[in-house]
Amino acid sequence: MDSFLKAEGLWFSYINEAEDPPVKTEVLKGVDLDIKKGEFVAILGYNGSGKSTLAKCFNAINIPEKGKAYVDGIDTSDEERLLDIRQRVGMVFQNPDNQIVATIVEEDCAFALENMGVPPAEIRQRVDDALKTVGMYDYREHAVHKLSGGQKQRVAIAGIIAMRPECILLDEPTAMLDPAGRREVMKTIKMLNREQGVTIVLITHYMEEAAQADRVVVIDSGEIMLDGAPKQIFTQVQTLRNLGLDVPQVTELCYELKKAGVDIAQDIIGEEECAKALFELLK
Amino acid sequence: MAVIKTENLTYIYGEGTPFEKRAVDNVSLEINEGEMIGVIGHTGSGKSTLIQHFNGLLKPSSGNVYIDGERLWEDKARLRQIRFKVGLVFQYPEYQLFEETCYKDIAFGPKNMGLTESEIDIRIKETAEMVGLKSELLEKSPFELSGGQKRRVAIAGVMAMRPKVLILDEPASGLDPKGREQILTMLKDYHTATKSTVMIVSHSMEDVARYADRILVMNRGALYCLDDTEKVFAKADELMAMGLSVPQITRVFARLKEMGVSFNKDVYTTPYAVKTILERLGKSV
Numbered sequence: 001m002d003s004f005l006k007a008e009g010l011w012f013s014y015i016n017e018a019e020d021p022p023v024k025t026e027v028l029k030g031v032d033l034d035i036k037k038g039e040f041v042a043i044l045g046y047n048g049s050g051k052s053t054l055a056k057c058f059n060a061i062n063i064p065e066k067g068k069a070y071v072d073g074i075d076t077s078d079e080e081r082l083l084d085i086r087q088r089v090g091m092v093f094q095n096p097d098n099q100i101v102a103t104i105v106e107e108d109c110a111f112a113l114e115n116m117g118v119p120p121a122e123i124r125q126r127v128d129d130a131l132k133t134v135g136m137y138d139y140r141e142h143a144v145h146k147l148s149g150g151q152k153q154r155v156a157i158a159g160i161i162a163m164r165p166e167c168i169l170l171d172e173p174t175a176m177l178d179p180a181g182r183r184e185v186m187k188t189i190k191m192l193n194r195e196q197g198v199t200i201v202l203i204t205h206y207m208e209e210a211a212q213a214d215r216v217v218v219i220d221s222g223e224i225m226l227d228g229a230p231k232q233i234f235t236q237v238q239t240l241r242n243l244g245l246d247v248p249q250v251t252e253l254c255y256e257l258k259k260a261g262v263d264i265a266q267d268i269i270g271e272e273e274c275a276k277a278l279f280e281l282l283k
Numbered sequence: 284m285a286v287i288k289t290e291n292l293t294y295i296y297g298e299g300t301p302f303e304k305r306a307v308d309n310v311s312l313e314i315n316e317g318e319m320i321g322v323i324g325h326t327g328s329g330k331s332t333l334i335q336h337f338n339g340l341l342k343p344s345s346g347n348v349y350i351d352g353e354r355l356w357e358d359k360a361r362l363r364q365i366r367f368k369v370g371l372v373f374q375y376p377e378y379q380l381f382e383e384t385c386y387k388d389i390a391f392g393p394k395n396m397g398l399t400e401s402e403i404d405i406r407i408k409e410t411a412e413m414v415g416l417k418s419e420l421l422e423k424s425p426f427e428l429s430g431g432q433k434r435r436v437a438i439a440g441v442m443a444m445r446p447k448v449l450i451l452d453e454p455a456s457g458l459d460p461k462g463r464e465q466i467l468t469m470l471k472d473y474h475t476a477t478k479s480t481v482m483i484v485s486h487s488m489e490d491v492a493r494y495a496d497r498i499l500v501m502n503r504g505a506l507y508c509l510d511d512t513e514k515v516f517a518k519a520d521e522l523m524a525m526g527l528s529v530p531q532i533t534r535v536f537a538r539l540k541e542m543g544v545s546f547n548k549d550v551y552t553t554p555y556a557v558k559t560i561l562e563r564l565g566k567s568v
Contacts, residue, residue, distance in 0.1 A: 180526030244461035
């Protein structure tokens with residue numbers, strides 16, 4: 001498969017100019033990462049580990065201090081290609097209220113397309129398609145502020161997919177949502193990935209969400225500590241806890257049972273496989 | 284005795300306008316002194332509107348609220364004193380920090396209560412220790428701290444008033460797993476140490492299951508139930524239908540039951556699940 005997002009020896013620092021002399025905080029320290037077209041990658045790490053900073057490097061919001069970030073082969077430090085990059089990679093943030101710009105659902109969804117100079121008839125088509133994709137078509141004429149958190153977040157996602165990006169970066173999109181909102185957003189993300197081949201990078205603090213990805217990358221103090229299939233990552237219970245992270249409850253259960261001397265698989269990360277393993281044990 | 288009691292509490296936003304919305308509908312409940320309550324409900328279910336009545340930020344459209352036996356709004360002159368009994372911590376409370384130092388920020392509430400300098404000093408030090416804030420941080424600007432530390436300062440500011448009831452709206456949201464655990468454990472310790480009533484609003488069923496004695500469920504403005512944790516999570520289907528959920532571990536045990544392996548009691552935390560299974564296997568715990 002082709003590489004789509006690529007970081008090579010990537011360094012990034014924030015500089016606080018308000019201090020004299022300016023204070024520099026190194027956030028990313030030589031990150032190497034290669035995300036293939038069509039992958040669904042979850043990024044985990046404690047607050048301040050550099051996950052969001054890394055995601056912003058792939059949308060050319062952050063430009064590397066040292067090393068390179070590439071999007072579909074385009075060097076993100078090439079200012080002339082900024083629009084090409086932003087059209088290929090869309091970003092969804094944590095708080096839906098901060099990313100809604102219009103008062104009506106379909107107008108919000110059309111915002112980027114208008115800026116891109118897409119012809120009106122095509123805007124209509126793309127907005128309708130995008131809203132149908134996220135299941136918000138029936139709400140196209142509704143006021144955005146009256147929607148629930150999960151609905152607003154899906155409108156934000158629709159605004160991104162209307163641009164037809166090849167990749168969507170989502171920075172804790174479910175952090176402020178109720179359980180139903182979280183289910184709606186996760187379902188939408190998985191559908192975009194599996195059915196439309198959109199590359200997904202999901203930053204999350206919910207281990208159950210990360211367990212649904214193809215690949216999990218764990219960042220600690222600006223460096224990649226672990227990178228592999230969810231089963232490979234979540235079996236390292238103690239390592240994850242030392243990194244300030246956690247594992248899904250089902251994985252924790254099997255880990256604790258094993259510690260107590262029960263013969264049970266240690267690579268269980270899903271509910272159904274956990275129920276089956278317990279059934280075999282207890283039947 | 285009930286520290287919080289409501290009788291047919293109803294609140295209508297924009298009453299008499301075309302945008303009229305009944306956010307809290309005829310809610311009657313009693314919260315006892317010293318309880319740790321989890322509050323759950325879908326977005327827009329009325330959780331926040333309900334808790335804002337508990338310290339008089341909102342005035343009921345109809346019905347009554349009693350705090351510590353005293354009817355709110357009966358005597359407006361008493362309102363201020365009653366408010367000191369119920370501390371409300373909003374979502375992302377760190378956005379409300381404003382003072383030059385953490386010390387001054389925590390002191391703001393107690394100062395308003397008219398306490399003496401020395402009493403305020405004692406409370407600040409005590410509270411800082413309770414929330415796990417090192418004393419050297421007290422003289423720092425809250426804006427120099429990390430997100431998790433800022434949140435501790437903000438919560439300490441309310442705790443320092445020593446309210447009888449502490450209500451927190453999503454105190455762990457936006458924190459990483461370790462930060463979540465630290466904040467929630469800190470609240471549990473505070474609850475144990477002060478024997479005060481604590482209410483936590485949360486969207487995480489796993490967190491609520493671990494820390495609450497009873498769970499209050501709001502659904503479309505109405506009180507769906509206020510009951511023991513295990514009784515609430517036994518209603519998995521109803522909770523799912525109202526946009527909520529049950530902890531992952533509870534779903535696994537529900538699936539096991541479908542397969543034919545059932546247990547007498549419902550399981551909603553991992554340690555309890557481990558214990559239950561080990562007992563069934565005849566292993567000592």
